[in-house]
Amino acid sequence: xxxxxxxxxxxxxxxxxxxxxxxxxxxxxxxxxxxxxxxxxxxxxxxxxxxxxxxxxxxxxxxxxxxxxxxxxxxxxxxxxxxxxxxxxxxxxxxxxxxxxxxxxxxxxxxxxxxxxxxxxxxxxxxxxxxxxxxxxxxxxxxxxxxxxxxxxxxxxxxxxxxxxxxxxxxxxxxxxxxxxxxxxxxxxxxxxxxxxxxxxxxxxxxxxxxxxxxxxxxxxxxxxxxx
Amino acid sequence: xxxxxxxxxxxxxxxxxxxxxxxxxxxxxxxxxxxxxxxxxxxxxxxxxxxxxxx
Numbered sequence: 001x002x003x004x005x006x007x008x009x010x011x012x013x014x015x016x017x018x019x020x021x022x023x024x025x026x027x028x029x030x031x032x033x034x035x036x037x038x039x040x041x042x043x044x045x046x047x048x049x050x051x052x053x054x055x056x057x058x059x060x061x062x063x064x065x066x067x068x069x070x071x072x073x074x075x076x077x078x079x080x081x082x083x084x085x086x087x088x089x090x091x092x093x094x095x096x097x098x099x100x101x102x103x104x105x106x107x108x109x110x111x112x113x114x115x116x117x118x119x120x121x122x123x124x125x126x127x128x129x130x131x132x133x134x135x136x137x138x139x140x141x142x143x144x145x146x147x148x149x150x151x152x153x154x155x156x157x158x159x160x161x162x163x164x165x166x167x168x169x170x171x172x173x174x175x176x177x178x179x180x181x182x183x184x185x186x187x188x189x190x191x192x193x194x195x196x197x198x199x200x201x202x203x204x205x206x207x208x209x210x211x212x213x214x215x216x217x218x219x220x221x222x223x224x225x226x227x228x
Numbered sequence: 229x230x231x232x233x234x235x236x237x238x239x240x241x242x243x244x245x246x247x248x249x250x251x252x253x254x255x256x257x258x259x260x261x262x263x264x265x266x267x268x269x270x271x272x273x274x275x276x277x278x279x280x281x282x283x
Contacts, residue, residue, distance in 0.1 A: 038232040042239040049243070092246055098241045103235035205250065212257050219264050226271045 007087050008211075018197035025190035033187075039103035046096040048195040050119070051203045054157050055173045056086030057126060059206075061154035064147035076143040077217070081151050081210045083129055085202055092121040118160040125153050 028042045033040035051055040060082030067075035097116065098108045109118060117189050129149055 029273050038230070039235055040249075045239055088250075092243065099235050099239045099242070103232060113269070185248050190231055201247070208254060212261070215261055219261070219268065222268055223264075226268060226275065 008204060008207055011207075015197060015204055017199040018193065018200060022164060022190065022193035022197045025186075025193050030187045030190040031184060036104055039100065042096060042100040042103065042193055045198075046093065046100055047191070048198040049096060050093040051195060052198050053086050053089035053123075054161060055199065056082050056089055056202060056206070057157055058082075058154060060086055060126075060150050064150035067143060068151070071140075073143075076146065077210060077213050079147060081206055081213060083150055084209065085206050087123070087126050087130075089202065090119070090126065092125060093119065093123055110180045112160070115160070118156070122153070122156040122160045125156060129153070134141055161212065171186045 022044070026041055030044070032038060032040075060079045061074045063079035063082055066072065067079060097119075101110065101116075102108050109116065129146065132149055133142065133146045136145060181191075183191070
């Protein structure tokens with residue numbers, strides 16, 4: 001028995017509801033942080049966006065691996081869409097992180113934080129993916145080269161994620177430790193709701209964008225067939 | 229309005245603006261796809277008549 005994919009409109013509606021619930025939990029249920037005060041509320045949007053960016057890059061790399069192993073045409077568009085989404089969420093991570101840094105540390109950016117610098121490296125690496133992709137003629141060669149590049153980038157994800165733990169970064173806070181999340185139960189619940197909403201939104205965006213790109217390809221083939 | 233409130237509003241506002249811009253881009257793309265599909269449908273409808281005329 002096959003399990004059909006849930007409808008996109010139902011998922012979009014669920015993402016909107018979850019988004020509303022998470023905003024209510026962030027501002028009306030989760031207590032204000034004793035150390036950072038109100039500016040800590042940025043955590044609930046910044047961290048889920050960053051985790052979603054990692055997830056999208058991971059999906060892009062996974063689809064690239066599938067492409068290289070199976071030579072399936074569909075994986076090229078899926079990998080490209082995943083990386084495109086990851087780059088968008090990566091840019092949002094940098095912007096919301098900069099705003100939080102200004103509120104907490106008084107600076108928009110600091111080069112002394114390994115977490116920040118490694119995330120920037122990961123983001124720029126995947127920005128270069130688009131330059132590489134669009135410098136090659138469409139076809140199997142472009143698919144293979146883009147796939148290999150997307151796969152290499154995935155090595156940067158764990159390095160970026162664990163940078164603060166590996167390098168004893170004292171500037172960027174470490175919220176999730178081996179002892180669990182360093183926050184109250186209400187804060188963690190608000191974080192989980194926000195993470196679920198943003199991940200679901202990213203999935204809806206991924207499927208919408210993929211459908212658009214597939215329609216573009218189908219229309220191009222149809223135009224060529226009609227022109228004959 | 230305190231400085232913290234401004235920064236929090238800016239962070240959430242950036243995210244909201246991003247979602248709205250993305251929706252606008254998708255709406256534009258949908259309009260283009262609709263137009264192109266219409267053109268192809270017109271081409272396809274004209275094709276049998278042209279083929280018939282040639283034959």
